[in-house]
Amino acid sequence: MLTSLPSKKSSLNNNIITVSRLDIGKRNNEIIEAFSKIEDKNSKLFIIGDGKEYNNLKQLITKLKLESRIFLLGYLSHEKIEKYMLESSIFLMASITEGLPMVLLEAMSYGVPCIAYETASGTGDIIKNEYNGYLIKNRDENEYIKDIDLILSNKKLREKYSKNAITTSKQFYKDNIVKIWDSILND
Numbered sequence: 001m002l003t004s005l006p007s008k009k010s011s012l013n014n015n016i017i018t019v020s021r022l023d024i025g026k027r028n029n030e031i032i033e034a035f036s037k038i039e040d041k042n043s044k045l046f047i048i049g050d051g052k053e054y055n056n057l058k059q060l061i062t063k064l065k066l067e068s069r070i071f072l073l074g075y076l077s078h079e080k081i082e083k084y085m086l087e088s089s090i091f092l093m094a095s096i097t098e099g100l101p102m103v104l105l106e107a108m109s110y111g112v113p114c115i116a117y118e119t120a121s122g123t124g125d126i127i128k129n130e131y132n133g134y135l136i137k138n139r140d141e142n143e144y145i146k147d148i149d150l151i152l153s154n155k156k157l158r159e160k161y162s163k164n165a166i167t168t169s170k171q172f173y174k175d176n177i178v179k180i181w182d183s184i185l186n187d
Contacts, residue, residue: 002105002173009111009166010086012158014043016148017088017112019081019103020095022051022072027094027117029053029060034092034144036064040152043069045092046084050075085110089158090133090151094144098122108132109169113161115147126172132165 016035020026028047035045047057047070054072061070073084085091091107093116104114104126114133116123127135134147151158 002102002109002169005109005169005173006082006085008082008086010088010162012089012111012155012162013087014040014152015084015088016043016045016090016092017048017084017107018045018092018094019048019107020093022047022049022053022057024053025096026051026053027096028057030094030141031092032057032060032064032066032070034094034141034148035070036066037145038152039149041069043089043152045070046073046088047071048073048076048081048084082110085112088112090115090148092148093117093123095119095123100125105169105172108165111162111166113151113158113165115144115151117144126168128164128168132161132168 018028018031020028022028058072061067085107091104091112091114093101093104093114098119098121100122104116104123107114114127115136116127117136117139118124124135127133129135136144136147151161
């Protein structure tokens with residue numbers, strides 16, 4: 001559950017963000033590769049987190065000549081992450097598996113639409129396709145890229161998904177979750 005909801009909402013600038021451990025299972029390399037193929041060549045990708053794959057990701061960014069558009073920021077405090085959330089239009093996730101990815105809920109609480117690959121559990125409990133973002137089946141990179149382009153190019157759609165993302169995040173706010181648990185335990 002979310003223990004707090006931010007008072008600020010993303011400005012929906014054409015930045016893209018991801019926050020994760022930098023390990024193989026999170027597939028940040030796939031996010032970088034997809035980003036390299038989007039139509040909008042002015043947007044920037046901010047990757048927040050640290051881990052064993054840091055150097056490999058840095059080499060991939062260099063190989064793709066994207067040092068001026070993709071930034072590996074390392075581990076950041078919650079306050080610094082908030083700054084990037086407030087300036088982003090999309091949150092990307094490419095993990096192979098997830099439980100209930102709180103980072104998607106945190107992004108949505110700022111009104112940031114999310115795009116993720118479908119996993120056995122978790123992502124589908126949060127992302128409602130064409131409501132608050134996109135859930136990509138079968139790890140289809142072309143669909144992933146198409147949906148990034150769609151959100152970046154369509155301000156009205158971005159704003160609609162942003163509003164719906166905030167609504168979704170509120171469903172996972174502690175007051176609502178406590179009511180559900182109270183109902184279950186007292187029946």
